[in-house]
Amino acid sequence: MTNPSHAEHQMQMKRQSSGRLMIFGFLSPSLVILLFMVLYPFLSLVYYSFYNFSALRQGAMKPVGLGNYRFLLSDHQLWERFIFTGKFVFICVALQMLIGIFVGYQLQKNFRGRDVVFTLLMMPMMLSPIVVGFLWRYMLNSEWGIVNFLLSSVGLPKIDWLGQANAALWAAAAADTWMWTPFIILLATAAFRGIPETIHEAAEVDGASPAYKFFRITLPISAPVLFIALILRLIDSFKQYDLFIALTGGGPGSSTETVSFAVAKTAFSYFYTGEASALAVILLVIIIGLSMILVRHLTHISQRF
Amino acid sequence: MAEIELRKLTIEFGAFKAVDDVSLTVKNGEFVVYLGPSGCGKTTTLRCIAGLTRATSGDVLFDGQRVNDLTASQRNIAMVFQFVSLYPHMTIRENIVFPLKARGVPSAEITRKLDWVTGIFKLGDELRRYPSALPPGARQKVALARALIRDPAVLLLDEPLSAIDEQFREEMRWELGHLQRQLGVTTIYVTHDQREAMSLADRIVLMNNGNIVQVSTPNDMFFEPVDIFAGQFIGSPSMNLIELAPVVGGLRLGTSNAVLTPQNHAVPEWAVASRRPLRLGIRPHNVHLVDSDIPGFDIPVDSVFGIGREKFFTFTIADTICQGVDQRSRPDGTSGKVRFDPAGLLFFDAETGRRVTGETVL
Amino acid sequence: MNSSRTSAFDHAGRWLIFALLAIYTLYNIGPVFWLLLSSFKSRLDLFAMPPKLFFTPDLSGYESVFGVGAAANNASSVGVLDSLINSIIVSVSGTSLAVIFGTLAGYVCSRFNFVGKSDFMFFVLSTRMLPPVAVLVFYHMMFARLGLADTRFGLILVSIFANVGLATWIMKGFFDGVPREVEQIALVNGYSRMYAFTRLVLPMVKGGIAATAGFCFIFAWNEFAFSSILTTTQAKTLPVKISAASGATGLEWTQICAAGVVLIIPVLVFFYLIRKHLLMGMTFGVLGRR
Numbered sequence: 016m017t018n019p020s021h022a023e024h025q026m027q028m029k030r031q032s033s034g035r036l037m038i039f040g041f042l043s044p045s046l047v048i049l050l051f052m053v054l055y056p057f058l059s060l061v062y063y064s065f066y067n068f069s070a071l072r073q074g075a076m077k078p079v080g081l082g083n084y085r086f087l088l089s090d091h092q093l094w095e096r097f098i099f100t101g102k103f104v105f106i107c108v109a110l111q112m113l114i115g116i117f118v119g120y121q122l123q124k125n126f127r128g129r130d131v132v133f134t135l136l137m138m139p140m141m142l143s144p145i146v147v148g149f150l151w152r153y154m155l156n157s158e159w160g161i162v163n164f165l166l167s168s169v170g171l172p173k174i175d176w177l178g179q180a181n182a183a184l185w186a187a188a189a190a191d192t193w194m195w196t197p198f199i200i201l202l203a204t205a206a207f208r209g210i211p212e213t214i215h216e217a218a219e220v221d222g223a224s225p226a227y228k229f230f231r232i233t234l235p236i237s238a239p240v241l242f243i244a245l246i247l248r249l250i251d252s253f254k255q256y257d258l259f260i261a262l263t264g265g266g267p268g269s270s271t272e273t274v275s276f277a278v279a280k281t282a283f284s285y286f287y288t289g290e291a292s293a294l295a296v297i298l299l300v301i302i303i304g305l306s307m308i309l310v311r312h313l314t315h316i317s318q319r320f
Numbered sequence: 321m322a323e324i325e326l327r328k329l330t331i332e333f334g335a336f337k338a339v340d341d342v343s344l345t346v347k348n349g350e351f352v353v354y355l356g357p358s359g360c361g362k363t364t365t366l367r368c369i370a371g372l373t374r375a376t377s378g379d380v381l382f383d384g385q386r387v388n389d390l391t392a393s394q395r396n397i398a399m400v401f402q403f404v405s406l407y408p409h410m411t412i413r414e415n416i417v418f419p420l421k422a423r424g425v426p427s428a429e430i431t432r433k434l435d436w437v438t439g440i441f442k443l444g445d446e447l448r449r450y451p452s453a454l455p456p457g458a459r460q461k462v463a464l465a466r467a468l469i470r471d472p473a474v475l476l477l478d479e480p481l482s483a484i485d486e487q488f489r490e491e492m493r494w495e496l497g498h499l500q501r502q503l504g505v506t507t508i509y510v511t512h513d514q515r516e517a518m519s520l521a522d523r524i525v526l527m528n529n530g531n532i533v534q535v536s537t538p539n540d541m542f543f544e545p546v547d548i549f550a551g552q553f554i555g556s557p558s559m560n561l562i563e564l565a566p567v568v569g570g571l572r573l574g575t576s577n578a579v580l581t582p583q584n585h586a587v588p589e590w591a592v593a594s595r596r597p598l599r600l601g602i603r604p605h606n607v608h609l610v611d612s613d614i615p616g617f618d619i620p621v622d623s624v625f626g627i628g629r630e631k632f633f634t635f636t637i638a639d640t641i642c643q644g645v646d647q648r649s650r651p652d653g654t655s656g657k658v659r660f661d662p663a664g665l666l667f668f669d670a671e672t673g674r675r676v677t678g679e680t681v682l
Numbered sequence: 683m684n685s686s687r688t689s690a691f692d693h694a695g696r697w698l699i700f701a702l703l704a705i706y707t708l709y710n711i712g713p714v715f716w717l718l719l720s721s722f723k724s725r726l727d728l729f730a731m732p733p734k735l736f737f738t739p740d741l742s743g744y745e746s747v748f749g750v751g752a753a754a755n756n757a758s759s760v761g762v763l764d765s766l767i768n769s770i771i772v773s774v775s776g777t778s779l780a781v782i783f784g785t786l787a788g789y790v791c792s793r794f795n796f797v798g799k800s801d802f803m804f805f806v807l808s809t810r811m812l813p814p815v816a817v818l819v820f821y822h823m824m825f826a827r828l829g830l831a832d833t834r835f836g837l838i839l840v841s842i843f844a845n846v847g848l849a850t851w852i853m854k855g856f857f858d859g860v861p862r863e864v865e866q867i868a869l870v871n872g873y874s875r876m877y878a879f880t881r882l883v884l885p886m887v888k889g890g891i892a893a894t895a896g897f898c899f900i901f902a903w904n905e906f907a908f909s910s911i912l913t914t915t916q917a918k919t920l921p922v923k924i925s926a927a928s929g930a931t932g933l934e935w936t937q938i939c940a941a942g943v944v945l946i947i948p949v950l951v952f953f954y955l956i957r958k959h960l961l962m963g964m965t966f967g968v969l970g971r972r
Contacts, residue, residue: 033875038794041786042802045846048783049809052843056820057812063820114706121703130957134950136707137896138714141949143904143921146942150717153935159731161716193713201893202852204961209859216372217405221419221466222393231422235409240855246807247848254813257906279815288819295816302811310804 060292060299068289076289083293092269093277093294099184100273104252106188107195111248114192115199116241120229122200123207133204140197148261151190152177180270183263187271190262191255195248202244206237242313246306253302274298322382322396322473322506323348324369329378331364338364340530341378349504351497353521355514355553361530362510363478369508370476371395382473395474398467402479406451406459406466413447416466423470437465440499457488464496468503475500475507481516493519514554518542526550548673551601551666557632560607560642562600563670566592573600574638578617578658586662590678597670606664607644609633609656616657624654721939728935743940765923770948772834772909772919773902776841780898781891783842784849789879791850792857793865803851810847814907825912832914840908845898852897856890856962857883889962896960899952904945920945 064083068076087093122133139147154160155176163173176186210233218228234241256275259265265272265280272280274294282291324346331339339361346352354362367373369380371392379386387395398419406415416437420430438444441461451459460480467475481489497520500507511517517524518538526533526541526549534546545551551559564571570581570592580587580600591598609624610616624633624646631646635658648656667676720728724740791803821840822831830836860883868878884891903921910922953960 030869030875034794037875037879038790038796041790045783045787045806045850046802048839048842049806049846052839053809053812055824056817059820059823060812060817118703118706121699130961133960134953134957136710137953138946138950139710141900141904141946141953142714142717142942143906143945145906145921146717146938146945149935149938150713150942153720153728153939154713154716159729159733161733164731164733193709197710198897201896201960205889205893208961211404213401213403213405214407216392217399217401217463218407218418218422219372219392220370220397220399221422222470223418223422224393227422231418232407232409236407238409243851243855247810247851250807250811254811256813256815275813275815278813282815282819291816295813298813298816299811303808306807306811307804310807314800 060295063289064293064296066289068292069286079289083290084297087290087294087297093274096272096274096277099271100253100275102184103187103191103255103273104249106184107191107252108245108248110188110192111196111199112241112245114196115244116203118196119200119203119207120233122204136200137197139194142194144194144257145261147190147194148258151186151193152262155186177263178267180267183267183271187259187262191252191258194258195251198248199244202240203237206240207233209240210236239313239317242309242316246309246313249309250302250306253298323384324474324506324508325379325381325384326365326369327379327381329365329368329380330376331361331368331373332376337530339368342527342530342532344525344532344535346506346508349506351500351507351509351520351522352525353517353523354508354510354525354527355512355517356527356533357512357553359529360527362512362525362527365527366476366478366508366510369474370397370399396470396472397474397476398470398472399476400460400463400467400478400480402482404459405463408451411448411450412443412454412462415451415462416443416447416469419466419470433469433471437469440468441465455488457484457492460484460492464499468499468505472505475505477507477509479511480509482511482513496520515556518554524554526553544675545601545666546675548599548601548668548675551668551675555603557604557643559601559603559666560640560644561668562602562640562642563638564598564600564667566594571598571600573617573619574640576617576619576637578619578637580660580665585660585665587665588678591667591676594667594676596676598676599668599670601666601668601675602660602664604632604643605645606661607642608659608661609644609646609648610659611648611650612656614657614659616659619658621654621656621658624651717939717942721936721943723936723939725936728939740936743934743936743938744944765918765920768834768837768917769903769920772837772841772917773899775838776845776902777895777898779838780842780845780849780902781853781895784846784894784898785853785884785887785891787846787850788853788855789857789883792854793862803854806847806850808847809843818907818911821908822911831912832917834917836912837909837917837919840912841902841905844905844908845901848901849894849898852894853887853890856887860886887962889959892956892959892962896953896956900949903949 065078065080066076067079067082118136122129142150154162157163157173157175157178160176162176167173174182176182214232214236215228218232223231254275255273256279259271259273259276260279263271265276275298278291278294278298281287281294326342326344329339329342330337342361342365354365356362364373368375371387371390371394375388380388382395392399406412407418410418413434417430417434420433425433438447441464443462443465446454446458446462451462454462460483463480481492484492493516509516509520518541521538523535523537524541525535528549534541534550536544536546541550541554545554545559548561552561563574564580565574566572567579570579571587572579582589582592608616609621619635619637622634622636622641624631626632626646631651632643633646633654633656634641634643636642644658646656668674669676719735721743722739722741723734723737724742727734727737727740730737787802787806791799825831825836830839864882864886865875865878868882869875905919906921909919913919913922
C-alpha cells in the first residue's frame with residue numbers, strides 16, 4: 016500500500032477513534048448493569064459459602080473455611096443428586112436438540128400458513144414453568160390423568176409416572192422437553208434459513224443425496240448457531256427448579272431432587288444459607304467448566320468462516 | 321459430452337411466462353451463449369436444463385433421452401453459479417473433491433483427478449485455504465474446477481464472471497474459452513454482456529421476453545442481425561438507428577441533407593423502391609468523420625471525444641443521437657464531413673423492426 | 683426447487699417424516715389444548731374418569747383468578763388488575779432494555795476485535811448461570827439496602843440482567859450474518875458508523891431482534907422466583923399473584939389452569955404480532971468475513 020496522504024491518515028484516525036467510541040459506548044450499558052446486578056450477589060455467594068451462615072439468624076455466623084464444602088462433598092445423597100441432575104440434563108438437552116433440529120429442518124421451506132403454525136408450535140415455551148409443572152402433574156396422574164387414560168385405551172399398561180423414581184425422571188424430561196424444544200426449533204430454523212439457496216443447489220448439482228447434503232453441508236454450516244442453542248439449553252437445564260417444584264415436589268421421596276432443588280431446600284427449608292451457597296458454588300463451577308469447554312469448541316468451529 | 325435439445329420448452333411461474341415455446345439444439349462439444357437483457361428468460365432456461373427449475377410444458381433431451389423427470393444430481397451436469405456457491409466451511413481442496421466424494425468415487429481416483437484439475441487451474445497453493453480467504457475471481461476458478469473435476473457431459477454457467485473485476489474478467493474469459501476447446505465439453509453460458517458472448521461463443525442464442533430472437537455465430541450476429549433489437553444489443557458502441565425518408569432516387573437520412581443513393585452508397589434498388597417505411601442501421605465503426613476536403617455529407621457534428629487511440633464523434637439526425645469514428649488526419653474542433661461505409665448499411669422495417677434484405681423480410 | 687423423485691424408498695421416507703411431524707405436533711399442541719379445555723371445567727369435571735371432552739363450561743377457575751363472581755370475597759383474589767399492570771410494565775421495559783443493550787453489545791462483538799472480547803462474551807453468558815434459588819437471599823439483602831425492594835424499577839433491573847446475556851449472544855449471531863461490506867461502503871462514502879449501524883445494518887437484523895425480543899419477553903413475563911422474593915405488596919407481578927392463591931386452600935387446579943391460560947395470552951399475542959419477522963435466517967458469519 017502506498018503511503019497514505021495526510022488527509023487519508025486523518026480519516027483513518029477518525030475512523031479508529033469513532034470505532035473505539037462505539038465499542039465503549041455500546042458495551043457500557045450491558046457491562047454496567049451486569050456488573051451492578053451480578054457482582055454483589057455473586058461475591059456474597061462465594062463469601063458466605065465459607066461461613067456457617069443462616070439468613071434467619073444473621074448475627075450468629077462463624078467462618079468455617081472449607082467446612083461446608085467438605086460436608087457436602089462427603090454426603091452420599093448429594094452424589095446421587097448430581098447423578099440424577101446429570102441424567103436429567105443429558106436426556107433433556109439430547110432430546111431437545113434432536114427433535115428441535117429435525118422439526119426445524121422440516122420447517123425451513125416456505126409453505127402456506129407457516130408463520131401461524133410456527134407461532135402455535137412456540138406455545139409450550141410461552142407458558143409459565145410452574146403452570147407447565149402443574150399441567151403435566153395433572154396429565155400424568157396415574158388414576159385420572161389423561162396420559163394414562165390414552166395409554167389404557169389402546170391397550171398399553173398404565174404407568175405410575177410420578178410415584179416411581181425411574182418414571183419420574185422421564186416424566187420430568189418429557190415435561191421439560193415439551194416446554195423447551197420450541198426454543199431449539201426457532202434457532203434451528205433460523206440457522207437453516209441462513210444458508211443461501213445457491214449452496215443447496217450447488218450440492219444437488221454435485222450429486223449429493225439429501226442425507227449427504229444434510230450431514231456434510233447443512234449441519235456443519237449451522238453448527239455455530241446450534242451450538243449456542245445447546246449451550247444455552249444446557250445452562251438453563253442445570254438451573255431447572257420451578258418445574259420440579261410443581262411437578263414432583265422433589266419426589267417420590269427425594270429421588271427427583273436436582274442439585275438446584277437441593278440448594279433451594281437447604282436455603283429455604285433448612286435455612287442453612289452458607290451451606291446452600293457452597294452447594295451453589297459447586298454447581299456453578301460445573302456449569303462454568305462445561306460452558307468453557309463448549310464455548311472454546313464453538314470459537315474453534317467458527318474460525319473457518 | 322452430450323447433445324442437448326430443447327423442444328417447445330415453456331416455463332411459467334403462475335401467470336408469468338418466463339420462457340415461451342423455445343426450441344433449440346446444442347451440438348456435442350459446442351459452446352453456446354444465452355444472451356439477453358435481464359428477465360429475458362435465459363437463466364430460467366439454463367436452470368431448467370440443469371434440473372433446478374421444472375418445465376411447464378415441452379421437453380429437455382440429453383442425447384435424445386428425455387430428462388424432464390430427472391433431478392439435477394441425476395443428469396450428470398455441472399454448474400457454476402453467479403454468486404457464492406463454494407461451501408464456506410470446507411477447504412478449497414474439500415470443495416473441489418466434493419462432487420466425487422458425494423458420488424462415492426474411490427480415493428485413488430479422487431487424487432488423480434484432483435491433481436489433474438489443480439494442474440490446469442494452478443491451484444496448488446490454495447488447496448488448504450478457505451473460500452473466505454480468496455478474492456471472487458479465484459473463487460469462481462475453484463467453482464469451475466469443482467464443476468470440471470467430474471468430467472461432466474454438460475457444463476452450465478450462469479453469469480459466472482459478473483461479480484468479478486474487469487481486469488480479472490478478461491483473463492478468466494480467455495482461460496475459459498481455451499479450456500473448453502481443450503476439453504470439448506458441451507457448454508452453455510448465460511450472460512447479459514454481449515462482449516463476453518461475442519468472444520466466447522460458437523453460437524449465440526439471443527433471447528428477449530422469453531423468446532429466442534436469433535441463433536447465430538457471433539459473426540452472423542454482428543453482420544446479419546435479424547431485427548432492430550438484435551442489431552442494437554450486439555456491438556459496442558451500439559448500432560445507430562436512423563429514420564429514412566424516401567426521396568426521388570434515394571433515401572434521405574431523417575431531415576438532414578444527406579441522401580443515400582444506389583450511386584453514392586450502393587443502396588439496393590429494392591430499398592429505394594420500398595413502399596414500407598425503413599430505418600437504417602449502421603454501426604458506429606462504419607460511420608466516419610473525415611477531413612473537410614474529402615467528399616462526404618455536411619452533417620453538423622455535436623461533439624468529439626476520445627477514448628484512448630479511438631476517437632468518436634456524435635451527431636444528430638431526426639432527433640436521434642448517432643455515433644461514429646473520428647478518422648480525420650487533422651482533428652480540428654467539430655468541422656469535417658460524415659461518410660457512411662456502404663458495406664455497413666442495414667435496412668430495417670420501421671414498423672415490425674425486422675431486417676429487410678432483397679424482396680423478402682429476413 | 684421443483685425437481686421430482688421417483689423412488690419408492692423416498693416416498694416411504696416422506697411418509698415417515700410426515701408421521702413423525704404429526705406425532706410431534708400432537709405432543710406439542712395437545713397439552714396446550716388440554717390446558718385450555720381444563721380451564722373451563724368445574725372441579726368435579728377435572729377429575730372425572732374417563733376424562734371428559736364435552737361438559738358444561740364452568741368459569742370458577744377464571745373467577746378465582748380475577749376475583750369476581752363466587753370468589754369475589756376471597757382475599758387472595760383481589761388486586762389482579764394491579765399485578766397485571768405491574769407485569770406489563772416490568773416485562774415490556776425489561777425486554778426492551780435487555781434487547782437494546784444486547785443488540786448494541788452484540789453488534790460491537792460481531793464487528794470489532796478488542797482486548798477482552800472473548801472474556802466479555804463469556805462473562806455475559808455466565809450471568810445466566812446463577813441459579814436464582816441460590817442467590818435470592820443476597821438479592822433480597824441488596825435490594826433492601828438500596829431501597830429497591832418492592833419496586834417495579836427493581837424488578838425491571840432484574841429482568842434486564844436476566845436477559846441481556848441471551849440477547850447479546852443471539853444478536854451477535856445475527857449480526858455475524860450481515861456482510862461487513864454494508865458498513866464499509868457507507869464509511870467510504872462519508873457516513874458515520876452510527877448512521878451505518880442504525881440505518882443500514884439494524885433493518886437487516888429485524889428478524890433477530892424479533893426472536894430475541896420474543897425470548898426475553900417470555901422470560902420476563904413468566905419470571906417468578908425473583909418477583910416473589912423481591913416484592914411484598916406494591917410491585918407484585920401477575921405470576922406471583924396467581925400462585926399466591928393456590929397456597930391458601932391447597933392446589934386449586936381450576937385456578938391454576940385458568941391462570942395458565944390467562945398468562946399465556948399476552949405472550950401469544952406478542953408472538954403473533956411479530957410472526958413475520960421470526961423466521962429470518964441466522965448465519966453466524968457463514969458468508970465469510972473479510
